[in-house]
Amino acid sequence: MPVLKADFGACQGYANCVAGAPDAYDIDDDGTVVLLKERIGAEDLPRLQEAARSCPVSALTIEDA
Amino acid sequence: MSTTVVVGSSVAGVRTAQALRTEGYDGRVVLVGAEPGPPYDKPPLSKQFLSGARQAHEVTLLTAQEAHLARIELRLGSAARCLDVAARRLRLADGAELAYDTCVIATGAAARPSPWPVRSGLHVVRTLADSAALRADLLRGGPVVVVGGGFVGAEVAATARGLGCAVTVVDPLPVPMGRLLGPEVGAHFTALHERHGVATRFGTGVEAVTGESGRLRVALTDKTVLPAATVVVGIGAVPNDRWLAGSGLLLDDGVVCDEFCRAVGTGDVYAAGDVARWYHPGHGTRVRVEHWTNAVDQAALVARNITRPEHPQPYAPVPYVWSDQYDWKIQIAGTPADATRHTVVGRLSGGTARGGALYGDDSGRLCAAVTVNWPRALVECRRLLAGQAPFDTALDRVDRLAARAAGRPGATR
Numbered sequence: 108m109p110v111l112k113a114d115f116g117a118c119q120g121y122a123n124c125v126a127g128a129p130d131a132y133d134i135d136d137d138g139t140v141v142l143l144k145e146r147i148g149a150e151d152l153p154r155l156q157e158a159a160r161s162c163p164v165s166a167l168t169i170e171d172a
Numbered sequence: 173m174s175t176t177v178v179v180g181s182s183v184a185g186v187r188t189a190q191a192l193r194t195e196g197y198d199g200r201v202v203l204v205g206a207e208p209g210p211p212y213d214k215p216p217l218s219k220q221f222l223s224g225a226r227q228a229h230e231v232t233l234l235t236a237q238e239a240h241l242a243r244i245e246l247r248l249g250s251a252a253r254c255l256d257v258a259a260r261r262l263r264l265a266d267g268a269e270l271a272y273d274t275c276v277i278a279t280g281a282a283a284r285p286s287p288w289p290v291r292s293g294l295h296v297v298r299t300l301a302d303s304a305a306l307r308a309d310l311l312r313g314g315p316v317v318v319v320g321g322g323f324v325g326a327e328v329a330a331t332a333r334g335l336g337c338a339v340t341v342v343d344p345l346p347v348p349m350g351r352l353l354g355p356e357v358g359a360h361f362t363a364l365h366e367r368h369g370v371a372t373r374f375g376t377g378v379e380a381v382t383g384e385s386g387r388l389r390v391a392l393t394d395k396t397v398l399p400a401a402t403v404v405v406g407i408g409a410v411p412n413d414r415w416l417a418g419s420g421l422l423l424d425d426g427v428v429c430d431e432f433c434r435a436v437g438t439g440d441v442y443a444a445g446d447v448a449r450w451y452h453p454g455h456g457t458r459v460r461v462e463h464w465t466n467a468v469d470q471a472a473l474v475a476r477n478i479t480r481p482e483h484p485q486p487y488a489p490v491p492y493v494w495s496d497q498y499d500w501k502i503q504i505a506g507t508p509a510d511a512t513r514h515t516v517v518g519r520l521s522g523g524t525a526r527g528g529a530l531y532g533d534d535s536g537r538l539c540a541a542v543t544v545n546w547p548r549a550l551v552e553c554r555r556l557l558a559g560q561a562p563f564d565t566a567l568d569r570v571d572r573l574a575a576r577a578a579g580r581p582g583a584t585r
């Protein structure tokens with residue numbers, strides 16, 4: 108099952124990920140990404156991959172586990 | 173097997189190629205780029221790459237290995253010269269011809285050239301090479317004159333100042349950011365320069381630049397002359413659509429597309445990113461957007477429409493752009509040009525600024541928002557904009573966010 112990962116130190120709060128996949132990513136009051144879930148189903152993979160690739164600082168990855 | 177040729181290897185082109193695979197496209201994907209090196213990202217060129225905080229390999233968008241894994245064939249180092257729409261063939265500068273079933277035009281934009289011909293010391297910032305050359309001159313020290321107080325000019329000014337240079341920004345508009353954000357909010361951006369010791373000569377044009385690197389003279393319309401070691405010209409961009417002149421495609425300051433991002437009059441040519449002028453169904457008019465997030469979102473949509481042509485989706489995004497200037501993280505969503513009113517929330521001055529402005533249009537809806545050092549509020553506003561929220565509802569939500577932030581220890585309000 109694919110697993111969402113985030114580099115919280117790299118995140119700059121641009122929030123493209125939130126716009127692309129509000130069910131998976133949110134942002135806290137300090138402007139850092141929050142993962143709303145860890146494991147995702149295969150059917151969500153394309154959409155979440157696109158959301159992760161919309162991060163301007165490449166802070167988001169999706170790993171196979 | 174069908175072939176998609178993507179022309180232009182920066183963010184719009186790279187993301188289109190990647191998204192084709194994500195969408196399950198199983199034909200050939202060929203990525204054509206004029207520049208020989210690995211595809212790279214642009215926003216750091218006026219920020220972290222220019223300052224030295226990030227190296228060239230850290231702005232790479234797609235490595236050879238990533239391309240290989242995604243079965244993206246790289247055809248870098250040769251510009252596309254001509255597109256034969258009827259025969260579905262693309263000719264490159266090196267003489268090679270590529271046949272395609274689908275073509276995506278993602279050739280972006282070029283810096284509007286400097287109108288002042290000087291031999292050395294004058295820079296524009298669009299490519300990695302531009303930014304590296306400017307950095308080398310900045311490291312030799314100032315004074316630096318930046319012509320243009322828009323996003324790129326302001327970012328270069330901030331970075332040059334951070335490198336220890338004396339900097340002056342010149343712009344013919346009295347409040348350069350006011351054109352986008354209105355004079356009241358725009359004035360805070362002028363103050364931002366001044367607080368960091370960068371001089372502004374706003375409301376003044378440039379008449380001539382003469383001399384050479386290290387000994388340039390910038391003559392202003394008010395008859396003063398600024399000495400400069402280095403001059404940076406940031407006066408906008410022009411779409412790279414000239415190479416399509418003989419193709420028969422409709423060009424009008426960009427490649428003219430329908431709401432599905434298909435070049436009008438074709439079924440198999442698409443455009444994405446800075447070069448695309450498409451029909452935005454939400455605005456009821458054709459628009460061209462020069463923002464990173466638009467390039468990525470449009471790339472994803474084009475890939476989807478290529479993969480599922482029987483269910484094409486229209487492209488109607490809420491514009492979004494960020495800019496990092498000095499100690500400010502600036503984010504803008506929506507279309508402030510449509511505004512008839514605005515309200516400032518929080519604080520838009522000083523190093524601990526944390527606030528924003530909401531803009532409403534004459535229909536009573538929220539039409540845009542700008543925030544400074546407050547990403548949480550901008551996320552909320554992007555949602556509200558996407559949902560076409562009334563201005564008052566939006567203001568109420570953002571006020572509540574401000575109150576919540578104020579209630580926390582360490583908050584800046």
Ligand SMILES: Cc1cc2nc3c(=O)[nH]c(=O)nc-3n(C[C@H](O)[C@H](O)[C@H](O)COP(=O)(O)OP(=O)(O)OC[C@H]3O[C@@H](n4cnc5c(N)ncnc54)[C@H](O)[C@@H]3O)c2cc1C
Nearest residue numbers: 180182183184206214215252279280281445446462463464
């Ligand atoms: C210095 C700078 C800072 C920026 N900062 C921000 C920011 O902070 N936030 C933000 O939202 N946006 C920012 N932008 C804007 C953003 O980078 C652009 O919107 C984005 O790069 C557009 O991507 P694109 O792929 O459409 O076009 P481009 O990035 O212009 O890329 C086009 C590519 O096509 C290639 N090409 C051109 N003609 C041909 C041809 N005939 N054949 C083959 N290849 C060709 C070019 O070499 C280039 O690689 C910035 C831009 C610059 C220049």
Ligand code: SF4
Nearest residue numbers: 118119121122124162
């Ligand atoms: S897009 Fe990237 S930088 Fe922006 S909030 Fe998401 S993870 Fe952070």
